[in-house]
Amino acid sequence: MSKEKPVNLTLVNDPQQIVFSGANAAPLTLTLRNDDNRDAKSVLINVVRGDLLKKDDLTLSPEELTGGGYKVVDEMWVECRLSELDAWRVVDEWDIPFDLGALNKGDSVSFQLRVNVPTNSTDVGRMCFAIMISASTGEDVRVNSVTIDQPGFSLSVGDSTQATATVDAQVGADDSVDWWSDAPDVAVVDVDGNIEAIAPGKGVIRAVSAANSAAKSSRFIVVDDIPVVNDAKVWFDALDNDTLIQSGGKLIQWLDKSGYGFHASQASETLQPVVVTDSGFGMQAVYFDRDYMLAGEPLPTGKIDYTVFIVARCNSSFQSSSFFSFGSVDGFTTGTCFGLQSVSGNVLQHYYPNSGLNKLSAGLSAPQLITITMSGNNRSTRQNGVEVAADTASGLNISDSLLYLGGRELNKPTSAHLGVICEFIAYSRSLTPAEIARNEFYLMSKWGLS
Numbered sequence: 001m002s003k004e005k006p007v008n009l010t011l012v013n014d015p016q017q018i019v020f021s022g023a024n025a026a027p028l029t030l031t032l033r034n035d036d037n038r039d040a041k042s043v044l045i046n047v048v049r050g051d052l053l054k055k056d057d058l059t060l061s062p063e064e065l066t067g068g069g070y071k072v073v074d075e076m077w078v079e080c081r082l083s084e085l086d087a088w089r090v091v092d093e094w095d096i097p098f099d100l101g102a103l104n105k106g107d108s109v110s111f112q113l114r115v116n117v118p119t120n121s122t123d124v125g126r127m128c129f130a131i132m133i134s135a136s137t138g139e140d141v142r143v144n145s146v147t148i149d150q151p152g153f154s155l156s157v158g159d160s161t162q163a164t165a166t167v168d169a170q171v172g173a174d175d176s177v178d179w180w181s182d183a184p185d186v187a188v189v190d191v192d193g194n195i196e197a198i199a200p201g202k203g204v205i206r207a208v209s210a211a212n213s214a215a216k217s218s219r220f221i222v223v224d225d226i227p228v229v230n231d232a233k234v235w236f237d238a239l240d241n242d243t244l245i246q247s248g249g250k251l252i253q254w255l256d257k258s259g260y261g262f263h264a265s266q267a268s269e270t271l272q273p274v275v276v277t278d279s280g281f282g283m284q285a286v287y288f289d290r291d292y293m294l295a296g297e298p299l300p301t302g303k304i305d306y307t308v309f310i311v312a313r314c315n316s317s318f319q320s321s322s323f324f325s326f327g328s329v330d331g332f333t334t335g336t337c338f339g340l341q342s343v344s345g346n347v348l349q350h351y352y353p354n355s356g357l358n359k360l361s362a363g364l365s366a367p368q369l370i371t372i373t374m375s376g377n378n379r380s381t382r383q384n385g386v387e388v389a390a391d392t393a394s395g396l397n398i399s400d401s402l403l404y405l406g407g408r409e410l411n412k413p414t415s416a417h418l419g420v421i422c423e424f425i426a427y428s429r430s431l432t433p434a435e436i437a438r439n440e441f442y443l444m445s446k447w448g449l450s
Contacts, residue, residue: 146208205218327400377393
């Protein structure tokens with residue numbers, strides 16, 4: 001069985017001897033200080049006849065004392081009290097200690113001690129005693145060890161996992177553990193050991209016995225910034241030069257990074273997107289001048305769930321702009337489709353031809369992260385990680401899921417996209433809140449959004 005580490009207590013005025021004579025002898029006042037960094041839940045005082053005490057041995061038995069020819073101090077002779085107003089309490093040198101109670105770290109407590117020899121005793125004179133002090137932090141020493149079962153944790157932002165621990169304890173001992181993280185800005189852990197990755201970085205996850213704080217276990221956790229879950233259907237990144245195929249200063253193809261091969265290609269020989277660094281914050285982006293690119297059909301048709309992220313802006317002097325659409329290139333006026341557009345007055349629309357989810361959105365002339373989701377009939381628009389509009393609408397189906405980056409309204413070229421697209425990611429399902437947070441954190445950190 002493991003032993004509790006002793007609490008570091010100091011007897012401030014350590015007496016060399018106690019002089020007593022007769023009944024009701026004058027008491028000796030002693031002060032005890034807790035010099036440990038732990039609180040003592042209980043402090044016990046005992047006084048032992050010390051005629052035969054050996055070095056490192058303060059627990060002689062009565063047999064050892066009497067066997068050496070020395071008389072054991074009679075019961076009721078040694079007494080202690082906390083103050084002059086308290087009653088004296090007997091300290092039996094083997095069975096009844098004097099309980100000083102709790103003593104917090106850094107605190108001191110004074111008590112009085114006397115050797116009250118009966119008047120008819122012939123043992124009046126000088127005797128050697130040892131003051132024995134014991135203290136406990138209240139920890140259950142029957143808990144021997146705690147070991148986290150996992151060798152370590154490696155997660156991506158938004159991921160979660162559960163840590164477990166094995167506790168070596170005797171039967172009946174409290175085998176529960178308390179969990180904590182030393183870097184809650186990187187990863188948090190709840191009372192059941194569930195870990196959630198918050199941001200890229202490193203930290204330590206620790207499990208500590210609830211009954212014995214000396215029994216504990218630690219493991220490193222590393223959180224990386226892998227941006228997307230594995231099933232993104234299409235992903236365009238303007239900072240990845242390997243995906244930007246240019247010819248004659250024009251972008252003729254934007255390669256899909258998802259692995260599904262929905263590459264976007266030029267749709268016009270006269271108006272073609274170009275790669276620029278004047279994106280609104282000095283970072284590389286793809287600039288659309290009332291033009292668009294076609295990228296196949298990454299989403300199915302019908303009543304579908306989806307999650308789409310786009311970092312983009314439209315020119316401040318051009319407030320009617322189609323950022324992207326699934327199923328229509330002509331400003332969402334025909335067909336059954338959906339997408340994202342801005343209209344006069346900076347009204348941001350998560351749009352279907354028969355149902356536009358509108359939200360006044362200041363600052364579309366600066367790059368923004370817009371997240372749109374559909375889950376059942378629940379539709380949502382988020383801007384820079386905060387939901388700005390939501391509704392419940394049925395019958396929002398799409399009959400054509402061809403993806404257009406940018407847009408061109410037939411016979412109304414001023415309603416097409418004039419601005420930049422920095423990054424675009426689409427999923428053919430509604431992501432969980434943790435997955436949405438993971439994508440949004442990645443995109444906002446990467447593009448310097450707040």
